[in-house]
Amino acid sequence: MEIRIDNLTKKFGDVVGVEDLTLHIDDGEFVAFLGPSGCGKTTTLLTLAGIYKPTEGLIRFGDRVVNTVQPKDRNIGMVFQSYALYPHMTIFQNIAYPLKLKKTPKKAQNEQVRQVANVMGIGELLDRRPGQLSGGQQQRVALGRALVKEPDVLLFDEPLSNLDARLRLTMRGEIKHLQKNLGITSIYVTHDQVEAMTMADRIAVMNLGQLQAFDAPDELYDRPKTLFVAGFVGNPPMNFIDVDVSQSNGQCVAAADSIQLPVGKERGEPPAGYAGTVVMGIRPEDITIADDGNVNGEIFLVEPLGREDLIDVRVGPHSFILLADTDKQHRAGERVALKFDMTQAQFFDPQTERSLLWN
Amino acid sequence: MSQPDTNPKSSAALVQSRRNALRSYLSAYGFMAPAGVLVIIFFLIPVAIVLYLSVTNLASSNFTSDLAKMEFIGLKNYRTLFNDQFARKIFFNTIFYVLVTLSIFNVGLALIVSLLTTHIDRGAGFVFRALWILPRITSPVVYILIWKRMSAEAPFGILNQINEALGQPTFNYLSTNPWVFVVVVNGFIGVSFGMIIFTSAIESIPKDLLNASLVDGSSRMQRIRYVILPLIRWPLLFVVTYQTLSLLTSFVEIQLLTDGGPGLYRTEVWSLTAYHRALSNYFGNAQWGYGSAFAVLLVMIGVVLAVIYMRVFRFDELIAEPRVEAL
Ligand SMILES: Nc1ncnc2c1ncn2[C@@H]1O[C@H](COP(=O)(O)OP(=O)(O)OP(=O)(O)O)[C@@H](O)[C@H]1O
Ligand SMILES: [Mg+2]
Numbered sequence: 001m002e003i004r005i006d007n008l009t010k011k012f013g014d015v016v017g018v019e020d021l022t023l024h025i026d027d028g029e030f031v032a033f034l035g036p037s038g039c040g041k042t043t044t045l046l047t048l049a050g051i052y053k054p055t056e057g058l059i060r061f062g063d064r065v066v067n068t069v070q071p072k073d074r075n076i077g078m079v080f081q082s083y084a085l086y087p088h089m090t091i092f093q094n095i096a097y098p099l100k101l102k103k104t105p106k107k108a109q110n111e112q113v114r115q116v117a118n119v120m121g122i123g124e125l126l127d128r129r130p131g132q133l134s135g136g137q138q139q140r141v142a143l144g145r146a147l148v149k150e151p152d153v154l155l156f157d158e159p160l161s162n163l164d165a166r167l168r169l170t171m172r173g174e175i176k177h178l179q180k181n182l183g184i185t186s187i188y189v190t191h192d193q194v195e196a197m198t199m200a201d202r203i204a205v206m207n208l209g210q211l212q213a214f215d216a217p218d219e220l221y222d223r224p225k226t227l228f229v230a231g232f233v234g235n236p237p238m239n240f241i242d243v244d245v246s247q248s249n250g251q252c253v254a255a256a257d258s259i260q261l262p263v264g265k266e267r268g269e270p271p272a273g274y275a276g277t278v279v280m281g282i283r284p285e286d287i288t289i290a291d292d293g294n295v296n297g298e299i300f301l302v303e304p305l306g307r308e309d310l311i312d313v314r315v316g317p318h319s320f321i322l323l324a325d326t327d328k329q330h331r332a333g334e335r336v337a338l339k340f341d342m343t344q345a346q347f348f349d350p351q352t353e354r355s356l357l358w359n
Numbered sequence: 360m361s362q363p364d365t366n367p368k369s370s371a372a373l374v375q376s377r378r379n380a381l382r383s384y385l386s387a388y389g390f391m392a393p394a395g396v397l398v399i400i401f402f403l404i405p406v407a408i409v410l411y412l413s414v415t416n417l418a419s420s421n422f423t424s425d426l427a428k429m430e431f432i433g434l435k436n437y438r439t440l441f442n443d444q445f446a447r448k449i450f451f452n453t454i455f456y457v458l459v460t461l462s463i464f465n466v467g468l469a470l471i472v473s474l475l476t477t478h479i480d481r482g483a484g485f486v487f488r489a490l491w492i493l494p495r496i497t498s499p500v501v502y503i504l505i506w507k508r509m510s511a512e513a514p515f516g517i518l519n520q521i522n523e524a525l526g527q528p529t530f531n532y533l534s535t536n537p538w539v540f541v542v543v544v545n546g547f548i549g550v551s552f553g554m555i556i557f558t559s560a561i562e563s564i565p566k567d568l569l570n571a572s573l574v575d576g577s578s579r580m581q582r583i584r585y586v587i588l589p590l591i592r593w594p595l596l597f598v599v600t601y602q603t604l605s606l607l608t609s610f611v612e613i614q615l616l617t618d619g620g621p622g623l624y625r626t627e628v629w630s631l632t633a634y635h636r637a638l639s640n641y642f643g644n645a646q647w648g649y650g651s652a653f654a655v656l657l658v659m660i661g662v663v664l665a666v667i668y669m670r671v672f673r674f675d676e677l678i679a680e681p682r683v684e685a686l
Contacts, residue, residue: 012509046570049570049573049574049576050573051570051573051574070573070578071573071574071576072576072577072578074575076574077574078570078571078574080567080570080571081567082567083566083567084565084568084570086568086571086585086586087590088589088590088592096577097572097574097585098576101575101576101577101581102576145575149575149576155574345409
């Protein structure tokens with residue numbers, strides 16, 4: 001089912017939930033809504049589900065405008081962060097509930113519930129009540145209940161955020177696998193960017209009720225269109241520094257205090273053409289500690305992450321986060337030279353916060 | 360893991376912690392003591408006295424200053440009661456009054472009002488509920504005066520003035536339809552209790568659960584039936600039980616409105632009889648012993664009903680079984 005959201009605005013009195021959101025989702029696509037707390041992800045989802053009525057704008061499922069369609073007539077499956085299992089029903093009754101409401105015959109209900117339960121690996125739990133299950137099991141029941149009615153659209157509201165890291169990893173894979181197999185158009189809300197990056201075909205990044213970007217994961221990572229997206233996507237986050245970019249003899253240089261960084265023409269010319277200071281962004285993996293580095297600094301902090309060390313290097317008033325091999329055994333206070341891979345540098349207009357490179 | 364030898368907690372420390380536990384027990388009882396004393400003085404002792412009175416012939420006609428002369432007559436009061444032709448009528452009056460008021464108003468209307476006011480705008484819902492509380496917070500005498508004014512005979516009664524204005528015949532409502540007024544008057548008071556309990560129960564159901572039901576394909580009515588009502592079963596049981604008992608024992612409004620009339624015991628209920636017999640006999644003879652027998656039976660009926668309710672609502676199912684991990 002293709003979903004087209006056009007200029008959607010939802011207000012609660014004076015509070016803006018989402019503002020002027022336009023998003024076209026293809027049939028069978030897996031889209032993640034990514035954004036910090038309170039940015040309007042749940043509001044958008046509940047509006048799609050028909051729980052909230054849009055204040056303005058149009059929502060279309062296929063060719064049908066669904067703005068005023070009741071939730072029960074939308075054929076949507078939804079998984080809530082709190083799982084929202086009915087505590088007074090057994091697991092069987094929970095999963096069968098959507099079928100019972102559709103007046104599916106008892107025998108068919110029984111078959112479908114058992115089939116879904118087996119796919120979800122909860123076949124043995126059908127006689128229990130939700131209170132007697134672990135978080136992961138409840139999660140599977142919630143997913144089963146959403147799938148059993150063979151929905152046209154699946155909505156997930158942070159379905160994994162209450163699980164431990166390990167379980168989250170397996171469930172992530174299972175959900176993705178299931179979605180691809182069934183080909184159900186899905187929207188997945190999360191503020192965990194790893195989840196968004198690994199699962200989604202495209203990611204909608206939201207902030208303060210507005211859409212910041214809507215792109216494939218690697219596009220967002222390699223070619224962020226706004227400062228917010230650049231800073232929000234990627235872990236550890238991108239380093240930002242105010243620089244002046246100048247061009248002389250066909251050679252561009254980004255400069256800030258004592259730091260002088262030559263930039264290739266392709267990336268250097270747009271910021272050089274900008275009158276005034278711009279914001280330069282560079283990812284931690286594009287900075288290395290190397291003897292032939294041209295920026296000298298001092299290590300301020302070393303945080304071991306296991307596989308590698310996260311190192312905070314201070315250069316004058318500036319601070320850079322980078323990653324280094326643990327066997328290099330860097331220590332705080334050590335003086336190091338840094339090498340910047342300027343072919344990966346990003347530049348942003350400090351006023352509009354838009355990228356000077358990609359638009 | 361446990362190695363008692365190296366455990367720094369010595370036996371002295373153990374004794375100390377036991378002493379602390381004991382002390383906290385004692386202070387807990389200390390805090391409960393004032394309430395406990397009140398319950399004993401103002402409930403348990405009076406109950407015992409009433410029980411005792413019900414097996415004596417104490418009445419104002421044979422009352423002397425020498426209480427020792429009071430005669431123990433065993434179950435004679437109870438035998439009289441069971442052979443009293445009016446006791447039968449009053450018994451069925453009571454059942455009728457409690458059942459009708461409870462089901463239509465104290466539970467039925469309370470449930471409807473709380474469901475309606477939780478499905479509309481919050482502010483409006485609050486206003487409607489506040490209106491329903493008015494009958495309860497109005498003093499019974501004032502409240503009954505209002506109803507008497509409304510139901511009075513022409514040309515005084517408000518209802519009859521409306522009848523006259525519309526060219527309809529007028530009625531003496533309290534003598535033609537006393538039960539309607541007894542039930543409505545008590546019912547309007549009774550709605551607010553259940554309404555408050557049900558509303559707070561409905562509002563404490565997690566929003567996600569209510570949304571999930573709609574997404575799963577329920578209409579709002581189906582959501583009430585399959586999700587909301589089962590989830591407020593415990594408050595429902597509580598209100599049914601509690602309101603049955605309070606209706607059984609309430610009589611002030613009936614006393615003020617009809618005083619059990621018109622005629623012989625037309626709207627007389629059990630608790631009002633206990634009062635009439637023991638404290639306000641028409642013939643000037645207060646039959647304390649006989650009245651107490653009525654009171655004792657009322658308490659017994661109440662206890663039996665409470666137990667039956669708990670069985671019918673299957674209390675044990677409200678308690679979840681212990682959690683057992685599958686993996
Ligand atoms: N029912 C409501 N009434 C009033 N304001 C609301 C309501 N629901 C959401 N809001 C407001 O709308 C904004 C967006 O909320 P929303 O729940 O969509 O955020 P979110 O992106 O899902 O955040 P989180 O990651 O914390 O779940 C917030 O400012 C919130 O306070
Ligand atoms: Mg949310």
